[in-house]
Amino acid sequence: MTRNGSTTVLVSGASVAGLTLASWLRRYGFTVTVVEKSAAPRTGGYPIDVRGTAVEVARRTGILPRLHKAHIESRRMTFLDAGGAAVAVLSPQVVAGGVEERDVELPRGTLTGILYETVRDEAEFVFDDSVEGLAERDGGVDVTFRSGTRRSFDLVIGADGLHSRTRELVFGPEQRFHRYLGYCFAIFTMPDRWGLSREVVMWNAPGRAAALYAVGDRDDLHGFLTVAHPEPPLPVRRDPVAMRELVTAAFAGDGWEIPAVLDAMRDASDGFLDTVSQIRMPRWSAGRVALVGDAAFAPSFLTGQGTSLALVGAYMLARSLAVHDDHATAFAAYERDVRRFVELNQALVGQGDAALFPATAEALERRNQRLRGLATAPPRAGRPAHTALALPDAAIQNTGDSPTTRQGAHPDAATRPRGSVAP
Template identity: 65%
Template sequence: MTSIGLSTGLSTHVSTQASTAAKRKVLISGASIAGPALAYWLNRSGFAVTVVEKAGALRDGGYPIDVRGTAIEVVRRMGILPRLRDAHIDSRRCTFLDADGSEVASLSPHAVAGGVEGRDLEVRRGDLAAALYAVVRDDVEFLFDDSIDTLDQYGQGVDVTFHSGRRRTFDLVVGADGMHSHTRESLFGPEEQFHRHLGYCFAIFTMPNTFGLSREVVLWNTPGKAAALYAVGDNDELHAFLTFHQPEPPFGALRSPDAQRDLVATVFAGAGWEVPGMVDAMRDADDLFFDTAGQIRMPHWSKGRVALVGDAAYAPSFLTGQGSSLALVGAYMLANALAANRDHTAAFAAYERGARGFVAMNQALVDNGGATLFPTTVRALEQRNTMLRDLVTMPSATVRPAYSALALPEFAPLPMNS
């Protein structure tokens, strides 16, 4: 595997040390974004890495996600930036509509979301996952269609019992298993104590592109409700989003797809534009994903020999557009800390010191993200529309400092006593 971002001499030094020392064994739960990224960097540092994923295979396709700022440097150092550039969606227009379907404003996506045109990336989630998997699959053990049942920590390691019944012992375990992390719940307790509900629910699904949309997003709003159609390239399929204000999380619906469909249909009953057809398509969709917009905020991201990374530790919510970027940067920072510190306690502390400020800045983006995209009152919607019209007449750079707030350290060589 080609080493990107390190000198050839350092790469040789790392691999030589790794081969002459007993490799530390790490289990990563989750094979979406943070998990494979962490696996790459840990493998590069001489760890023996196993990734367990409850899905039967890598998940392909999926809705578009953004990779921006500091995260661009992570994928560059991994050597996958050219592949992701080839997969770049390059949306060209974002059109906002009023309740009756009339146009409010049509803007470049960068004017709305921020970022740097020509440098930042927008790719399908599955394309990013596939690129990450491609650079680790030959060097890392993957256990698909399995998951962690129990973790039993003791002085020198972690005994893991898998759902399949197999049992293994690892030096360290990392939960990269998403916002509703089973690893986090088993170690730290119920999600509710770390979940900050942001007041919205959303449903995502695919439907036929019968609208002639191409490389664009169309967003319809009324107070507290929004519907969006997202055309990736010239595809004959659209990603559809139905988002609505919900002051308290509908915990019952989170566990029942039928209840989710009923809730969304009830909320959008009588809505205009193309919403009735979208609700019908949602009823028939076999890929419906429903969740609340929320963040995970934790005082610590590790306990003993187990740490969390990505959404499991600090989900920022889709309102920030930074979930995948935080996952990539967090994986790099955790692996770097483990490479630099033989003692896991010191490594986990260094990981938090290095990444927490960046995480906090990006989570704070939500404080205006929701209000901008999904106003909940007539007045707020009017103010948002006025702001959008001003952006049309006076285009301005909206690069958000949070995206690039962290300067990546050079990746640490293994300590000599590894």
């Protein structure tokens, strides 16, 4: 497409995907506007992982040294039974299938802050606003914002998360694409009354789990509660109070530190409750509008790959728009090149079978046996799905090249540059 600044792109959402996309679109010469419903760049947030192919995206974006500097470096993950006794103590990388000294873990807000700095002076940012209406016409998209402002853009990209408004406006209600995975969860910040440091403590009983996640040596930590719930709780899914009651009721009568964790959930000002879900769509674009990140292909936190898919998808979408002469061809190539990678990572978890959250006593005992085995097993080389896509070069002088997706790829394959890299 035209890359002399005359092609205007609206990115909805200053998320990991949205900021990565904006940064690369600017490098390729597009004029970019980012609209974000929060009043400022989001800070804080729970820890996230950058793994496999996404590490190479971070390197090409120029932010990998800063990610390494912010790396949390969790030392251990302790699993407890219902009575609070230790089942196993493991390296978090062993549990997650990550690769020591290659993959990175850091707070979400730290990553978005670093990405924001790469593009804050290069793109227009509109905070405290959001997309309210879209009308495609010949040659562009007319956008109505929540503030009442109306503007036109050549292209619109929805990077506005699992509950994407852009997706709803263009493709229809979320339930068409929502795949419920059989769990509800709550995450919140709470005081660290246990003196934890750079570690995770996870308590399990059949069908429910509680985790205390200590990032660095801070005085607070992230509390996390998850509950197996076979049927999607549709009547309460968007009601935080009702979701809180559902989670609380599931832990009624449990011991260990569960009462204190429940109290912290009720008192938290930053609590977030939702169902554990994926977004699966037959296509990620329609006309001049496309989706990226969780808006298009949320894999759920159970895979640990949401952030990585956002980084890779945004890089591939920006490059595709730069390589191809028209948006329709670019969007089609983006879907063709990325979909298999997305599907491999979404398939890391199925409905009701999250490895860390067994729903029955028998499944919990099998999991505990596997954890004990991991404690003595040799280190793994990571999961093939994490590195199943080899990135094409960032430089676009050769417009015919495309990435390859292959199951069982060597863990180093996606981190080997295949040519010149854009500065």
